[in-house]
Amino acid sequence: MSAGSLNARTAVELEKMLASGEVTSVDLTQACLDQVEAVDGSVKAFLSVDREDALAQAKASDERRSRGESLGPLDGIPLALKDIVAVTGQPLGCASKMLENFVSPYDATSVERLKAAGAVLFGRLNMDEFAMGSSTENSAFGRTSNPWDLDRVPGGSSGGSAASVAAAETILSLGSDTGGSIRQPAAFCGTVGLKPTYGRISRYGLVAFASSLDQIGPFTRCVEDAAIFLDAACGHDPKDSTSLPDQKTDFRSGMTEHKERKWRIGVPKEFFAEGISPEVRESVESAIRFYEESGCSIEEVSLPNSTYSVPVYYILATAEASSNLARYDGIRYGHRAEGATNGIDLYYQSRGEGFGEEVKRRIMLGTYVLSSGYYDAYYLRAQKVRTLIRQDFDEAFQKVDCLIGPATPTVAFRAGEKTDDPLAMYLSDVYTISANLAGLPAMSIPCGLSPEGCPIGLQIISPVLQEAEMLAVAKRFEDAHEFSGLVAPDMKKGGSAS
Amino acid sequence: MSSEEKIDIDRLCVLARLSLGEEEKAKIGPQLERIIGYVETLKEVDVEGVEPMAHAIPLKNVLRKDEASDLVDRDKFLRNAPASRAHQVVVPPVIEG
Numbered sequence: 303m304s305a306g307s308l309n310a311r312t313a314v315e316l317e318k319m320l321a322s323g324e325v326t327s328v329d330l331t332q333a334c335l336d337q338v339e340a341v342d343g344s345v346k347a348f349l350s351v352d353r354e355d356a357l358a359q360a361k362a363s364d365e366r367r368s369r370g371e372s373l374g375p376l377d378g379i380p381l382a383l384k385d386i387v388a389v390t391g392q393p394l395g396c397a398s399k400m401l402e403n404f405v406s407p408y409d410a411t412s413v414e415r416l417k418a419a420g421a422v423l424f425g426r427l428n429m430d431e432f433a434m435g436s437s438t439e440n441s442a443f444g445r446t447s448n449p450w451d452l453d454r455v456p457g458g459s460s461g462g463s464a465a466s467v468a469a470a471e472t473i474l475s476l477g478s479d480t481g482g483s484i485r486q487p488a489a490f491c492g493t494v495g496l497k498p499t500y501g502r503i504s505r506y507g508l509v510a511f512a513s514s515l516d517q518i519g520p521f522t523r524c525v526e527d528a529a530i531f532l533d534a535a536c537g538h539d540p541k542d543s544t545s546l547p548d549q550k551t552d553f554r555s556g557m558t559e560h561k562e563r564k565w566r567i568g569v570p571k572e573f574f575a576e577g578i579s580p581e582v583r584e585s586v587e588s589a590i591r592f593y594e595e596s597g598c599s600i601e602e603v604s605l606p607n608s609t610y611s612v613p614v615y616y617i618l619a620t621a622e623a624s625s626n627l628a629r630y631d632g633i634r635y636g637h638r639a640e641g642a643t644n645g646i647d648l649y650y651q652s653r654g655e656g657f658g659e660e661v662k663r664r665i666m667l668g669t670y671v672l673s674s675g676y677y678d679a680y681y682l683r684a685q686k687v688r689t690l691i692r693q694d695f696d697e698a699f700q701k702v703d704c705l706i707g708p709a710t711p712t713v714a715f716r717a718g719e720k721t722d723d724p725l726a727m728y729l730s731d732v733y734t735i736s737a738n739l740a741g742l743p744a745m746s747i748p749c750g751l752s753p754e755g756c757p758i759g760l761q762i763i764s765p766v767l768q769e770a771e772m773l774a775v776a777k778r779f780e781d782a783h784e785f786s787g788l789v790a791p792d793m794k795k796g797g798s799a800s
Numbered sequence: 801m802s803s804e805e806k807i808d809i810d811r812l813c814v815l816a817r818l819s820l821g822e823e824e825k826a827k828i829g830p831q832l833e834r835i836i837g838y839v840e841t842l843k844e845v846d847v848e849g850v851e852p853m854a855h856a857i858p859l860k861n862v863l864r865k866d867e868a869s870d871l872v873d874r875d876k877f878l879r880n881a882p883a884s885r886a887h888q889v890v891v892p893p894v895i896e897g
Contacts, residue, residue, distance in 0.1 A: 404880050408872055500857055501856075514855050610842055613838060617842075643892060645894040650819040662828065670836070683843075686845075686851070692853060738856075741857055
């Protein structure tokens with residue numbers, strides 16, 4: 303595959319090629335499917351792919367276009383989906399044995415909107431079971447590899463989503479982010495990953511993990527592609543009572559409007575404390591210098607309570623999860639244990655057999671912090687510290703337009719390195735969690751490579767609803783560097799040339 | 801609880817309706833104790849007078865009309881049921897007798 307292979311291009315490039323008739327969606331979709339065939343045996347980003355369905359969607363897109371009825375910039379662009387959103391007639395398993403044979407009876411609202419924009423939705427991407435994990439090693443169906451170094455993890459929980467984009471198996475992918483599950487794998491795999499403001503994208507049809515934190519977002523190979531995704535996916539949904547009232551959602555032109563601004567950029571000093579690796583620090587500091595040289599003012603800010611974000615998160619997220627996952631009882635859908643003689647035993651056994659270890663650990667932890675006698679000490683206290691974390695951000699945003707810092711403390715770690723130490727695994731989300739707790743939009747863009755050749759992510763966190771400006775900040779860095787359209791080097795051999 | 805206190809894992813299994821094997825209990829129990837020990841750091845934060853935050857966006861309760869719709873087709877829905885008969889989900893007996 304040459305650098306110009308269709309499957310390695312960005313949606314922005316392909317939009318023009320499709321419009322001019324230089325390529326068809328069928329060619330493009332076929333190129334992605336061929337790349338899956340060529341490399342996914344080693345990357346293992348996909349749990350399943352319905353090739354016929356993908357090609358049928360591509361054909362329908364080409365037919366629309368030939369009638370002059372193109373649906374916009376996403377029409378005909380392949381977009382792969384994390385195994386956590388519902389697509390009518392397709393499997394939905396959350397990489398869990400609990401939902402092994404589940405077939406979605408309806409579309410998630412995000413899926414409905416992306417379909418309406420003409421995207422070719424395909425594949426079920428691997429993830430940590432029920433989105434609980436930071437390495438995609440908690441999948442019941444085997445781990446996904448990082449396309450940059452197959453011995454390393456792609457991050458998680460949306461590891462398949464990040465890996466599929468980095469390996470040029472798709473143009474775009476969809477993931478979900480509860481504590482960093484988009485930004486951390488995006489950083490590890492050298493892609494753009496964006497978590498919108500809480501409530502921007504409907505959660506209807508997204509399997510619930512921690513409902514007050516979960517948010518859907520894109521993985522892309524350039525910043526503008528993320529804007530295109532948001533333009534299609536955002537908007538109010540009466541089926542999700544936490545979805546925001548209709549907002550102006552033209553992120554793509556909004557991003558361009560903000561282009562020339564000289565931002566006041568805050569650098570949270572807590573993000574450079576103990577635990578950050580030298581190569582990540584160096585790369586992020588050089589990105590900060592870039593912004594300074596481009597005319598922005600840089601100011602150190604403090605988010606003192608963000609140091610508590612990991613403990614707050616593991617109380618609140620597990621509490622919400624223990625409640626959300628009570629629905630998996632072996633009755634209406636999901637795994638049912640054989641041989642239970644009464645209803646109660648059926649619950650115990652079905653759940654014991656269907657859930658993997660990390661899911662069980664979190665259900666137990668969430669049950670504990672909500673149980674009588676401990677509720678005030680853990681759950682209520684964590685909710686109060688959550689308020690303090692949000693107030694720190696509010697205060698910082700009085701002085702600055704956005705915050706930048708590392709997305710992760712280290713580059714992608716090796717598979718197996720943290721599997722026996724849940725706490726060490728949890729700490730890999732130390733810089734991403736606070737944006738979820740505060741409901742803020744945040745993204746990771748590639749900003750460098752470590753001496754070993756592993757991608758490093760720069761995180762940008764913006765005030766509520768300021769995605770357009772956040773995208774503009776990201777775009778300025780991207781325009782001045784070589785990281786746009788990044789595909790892992792070893793993944794360039796598969797696939798078909800354009 | 802203080803961090804020295806042991807977690808009663810059997811009681812948690814009952815509350816969570818989750819059966820764990822002996823090996824799992826032996827592994828998960830100490831891990832939970834370590835995680836709980838770690839989250840105890842929250843005790844050092846002064847939360848006097850701070851309002852708890854359940855949600856990032858201050859949304860009021862949203863109501864809609866209670867109207868029937870054909871959101872999910874019954875047969876499609878039942879296809880995911882582990883056992884069904886005559887448009888109903890089959891379950892083990894829940895009343896002893």
